[in-house]
Amino acid sequence: MAISSSDVRHVALLARLALTDAQIETLTAELSSVLGHIDELQHLDLEGVQPTAHPLAVTNAMRADVVVPGLERAEALRNAPDSDGTAFVVPSITSPGEES
Amino acid sequence: MSVIDLSALSARQVRDSIALGEFTAREAAEAAYARIEALDGDVHAFLQLTPELAFAAADRVDMARAAGNELPPLAGVPAGIKDNMNLIGTRTTCGSRMLENYESVYDCTAVRRLLDVGALPIGKCNMDEFAFGSSTENSAYGPTHNPWDLERVPGGSSGGSAACVAAGMTSISLGSDTGGSIRQPGALTGTVALKPTYGRVSRYGVVAFGSSLDQIGPFGTSVDDVALALEAISGADTMDATSSSEPVGSYTDGLDQGARGLRVGIVRDMLELEGCGAEIRASVDLAAETFAALGAEVGEVDLPAARHGLAAYYIIGPAEASSNLARFDGIRYGHRAADPADVLDLYMRSRAEGFGPETIRRIMLGTYALSAGYYDAYYGQAQKARTRIIEDFRAAFERFDVLLTPTTPEVAFRFGEKSDPYTMYLNDVYTIPVNLAGNCAVSVPSGLCSTSGMPIGLQIIGDYFAEAILLRAAAAFEEATGFDPIPPLVGSLNS
Structure with a gap:
C-alpha cells in the first residue's frame, strides 16, 4: 500500500514530530517501501482467528494496598530540562485573556 | 596487558579463582579496563565506563573473601550493561541524543540482581538508538565494530554488549531482545546469547521498546556462564506486573546431562527461506547431525506462519x-x-x-x-498472524523439546552495506517469530564461515519457561563442536 506525502505529514503531526520537507519526502518513499513488503498480511486468510495482544496468559497482578515510598521529588526533577525545584516548568498553555 | 586474560577464563573460573585467592576482584576489574584501554578505541563497545562503581563492587568482594564469607556466584565477574538499563550512578542514553545527559534515578531489577551476586559493572554498552536496529549503526554516538573484523558490524541492537564479551573486555553482559537484539549480535560475534521466555526476567528499569516483546538476557562465552547469569536475573518482581511467578530452576545443574533422548526438530521451511546463505543452511543440517550423533531423536517440522x-x-x-x-x-x-x-x-x-x-x-x-x-x-x-505463529510453535513443541534454525540468514556484514531499511530488517527473520510467540531461544556459535572467517550462530528454540532443557541442549552442542571462538584481534594481543 503506497502512502502519500500528505499522509506522512498528517502522521508526523499525530506523532508530534516537526519534520522538514526533505524528511517528509524521504519518509514517504521509505514507509511506502516497508508497507509494500508487509502488505502480505492483507492477503492472509485470518478470518475468525483471535488476535494476540500479549504472549502469556497473565491475569491481573495484585498486591496489598499498602503505601510505600516512591521517587523523591528532587530525584523526579533531576533530569528536568526546566524546573523551579517543585515542579516541571513548561510554556504557558493558556493566554492571559483565557483565564477564568 | 594484565596477567589476567578474561578471554581465557569463563565467568565461573573468574569467580572461583577469586574465591581460591589466585587473584583479587580488583585485579579482575583492572584486567577488564586494561583490555578496554587496548581495544575499545577500535571496537567502541562502551558509551560510558564506570570504574568507581566497578572498583567499589570489587572491593566489597575482596573484603567478603578476607572476612571468610562464601562468595556469591558471580563474585568479581566483570560485566557490561546495555545502555538502555538504568543503574544509579550512570547515565542511561539508549544510544540517543534525546537522553544524552539522562542520569538514572533508579536501578533496573535485572542489573541490580546481577550486581547483588557480585558482578562488577564495568560500563554501559553501545546500542542502536532505543534498540532500533541490527548493526549499532543507528547509535547517535557512532557504531560498535565487530572484534572479528573491524570493517564489519557486530549486529544489534545489543552490539556493544556482544562485542565487549567477544573481545574479552568483560566476561558477561546484559542485552535486551525485542526482535533478535541479543541473539543476532551473539551470532555475529561468536558469543552465546540468550533471550529468555517473556516474563522470565523483570523488565523494570529497561527503557521500553515493545512492551509485549522486550526481554532482558545475558551474553557469555559459554552456555554455563549464560546459565549462571540467567539464574541471577530471573524471577518475579513486584515492579513488573508481567514478570512471571513461574519458579526459577537451576539452569546450571543439568547442563552436563547431554542430548541423549532429546527430541530435536529442524525447522525445514524456515531454512528454505530466500536469502539464507548456503553455508548457513548447511551449518544447521550439520548441527542436526551432531545432535543425532549425541543420541538425540532428530526430526523435521514446519512453522508455516x-x-x-x-x-x-x-x-x-x-x-x-x-x-x-x-x-x-x-x-x-x-x-x-x-x-x-x-x-x-x-x-x-x-x-x-x-x-x-x-x-x-x-x-x-x-x-x-x-x-x-x-x-x-x-x-x-x-495480531491475528501472531496467534497463528503461537499455534505453530505449540504444535511443534508437542513433538519436539527444542527446534533448530539459523540465528541469522548471513554472517556479519560490512558497514553501510544495508542502507535500505527493509534489507536491514531481514536480518532478524529467524529471531522475530520467537519474540512474537514469547518463548525462549539461544544463539550458540556453530563454526566460522569458510570464506569470510566470521562466526555463524545456531539458534536453538525452547518452549515457554523451558530454559533448563534449552540450555542443556545448547551445552551438549557446544561441547560436541568444541568451538572456542577467539577473535584474531584478541589473539594478536596475547602473542
Whole structure:
C-alpha cells in the first residue's frame, strides 16, 4: 500500500514530530517501501482467528494496598530540562485573556 | 596487558579463582579496563565506563573473601550493561541524543540482581538508538565494530554488549531482545546469547521498546556462564506486573546431562527461506547431525506462519514503540528544544531534534499503523498472524523439546552495506517469530564461515519457561563442536 506525502505529514503531526520537507519526502518513499513488503498480511486468510495482544496468559497482578515510598521529588526533577525545584516548568498553555 | 586474560577464563573460573585467592576482584576489574584501554578505541563497545562503581563492587568482594564469607556466584565477574538499563550512578542514553545527559534515578531489577551476586559493572554498552536496529549503526554516538573484523558490524541492537564479551573486555553482559537484539549480535560475534521466555526476567528499569516483546538476557562465552547469569536475573518482581511467578530452576545443574533422548526438530521451511546463505543452511543440517550423533531423536517440522513473522513484527513492534516513545516530550527529561513558541512546538521540535532517523521511521510506521482507518488492516491483522505463529510453535513443541534454525540468514556484514531499511530488517527473520510467540531461544556459535572467517550462530528454540532443557541442549552442542571462538584481534594481543 503506497502512502502519500500528505499522509506522512498528517502522521508526523499525530506523532508530534516537526519534520522538514526533505524528511517528509524521504519518509514517504521509505514507509511506502516497508508497507509494500508487509502488505502480505492483507492477503492472509485470518478470518475468525483471535488476535494476540500479549504472549502469556497473565491475569491481573495484585498486591496489598499498602503505601510505600516512591521517587523523591528532587530525584523526579533531576533530569528536568526546566524546573523551579517543585515542579516541571513548561510554556504557558493558556493566554492571559483565557483565564477564568 | 594484565596477567589476567578474561578471554581465557569463563565467568565461573573468574569467580572461583577469586574465591581460591589466585587473584583479587580488583585485579579482575583492572584486567577488564586494561583490555578496554587496548581495544575499545577500535571496537567502541562502551558509551560510558564506570570504574568507581566497578572498583567499589570489587572491593566489597575482596573484603567478603578476607572476612571468610562464601562468595556469591558471580563474585568479581566483570560485566557490561546495555545502555538502555538504568543503574544509579550512570547515565542511561539508549544510544540517543534525546537522553544524552539522562542520569538514572533508579536501578533496573535485572542489573541490580546481577550486581547483588557480585558482578562488577564495568560500563554501559553501545546500542542502536532505543534498540532500533541490527548493526549499532543507528547509535547517535557512532557504531560498535565487530572484534572479528573491524570493517564489519557486530549486529544489534545489543552490539556493544556482544562485542565487549567477544573481545574479552568483560566476561558477561546484559542485552535486551525485542526482535533478535541479543541473539543476532551473539551470532555475529561468536558469543552465546540468550533471550529468555517473556516474563522470565523483570523488565523494570529497561527503557521500553515493545512492551509485549522486550526481554532482558545475558551474553557469555559459554552456555554455563549464560546459565549462571540467567539464574541471577530471573524471577518475579513486584515492579513488573508481567514478570512471571513461574519458579526459577537451576539452569546450571543439568547442563552436563547431554542430548541423549532429546527430541530435536529442524525447522525445514524456515531454512528454505530466500536469502539464507548456503553455508548457513548447511551449518544447521550439520548441527542436526551432531545432535543425532549425541543420541538425540532428530526430526523435521514446519512453522508455516513464522514466515509472516517479519511483516507482523514491523507492525506490532513499531506500534508499541510509538506508544512507548510518546514519553519523550521534552517536559520531564530528555532533550528540550530552545525557545518554543508554545507547548505543541516544544513537543514537535524536541522530538524531531532528539531522535535519529531510524527512531523517527519506527515512530512514524507505528503511528500510521495505529491511526484511524488503518488499525484493523494493519495492527488487527498482525495480531491475528501472531496467534497463528503461537499455534505453530505449540504444535511443534508437542513433538519436539527444542527446534533448530539459523540465528541469522548471513554472517556479519560490512558497514553501510544495508542502507535500505527493509534489507536491514531481514536480518532478524529467524529471531522475530520467537519474540512474537514469547518463548525462549539461544544463539550458540556453530563454526566460522569458510570464506569470510566470521562466526555463524545456531539458534536453538525452547518452549515457554523451558530454559533448563534449552540450555542443556545448547551445552551438549557446544561441547560436541568444541568451538572456542577467539577473535584474531584478541589473539594478536596475547602473542
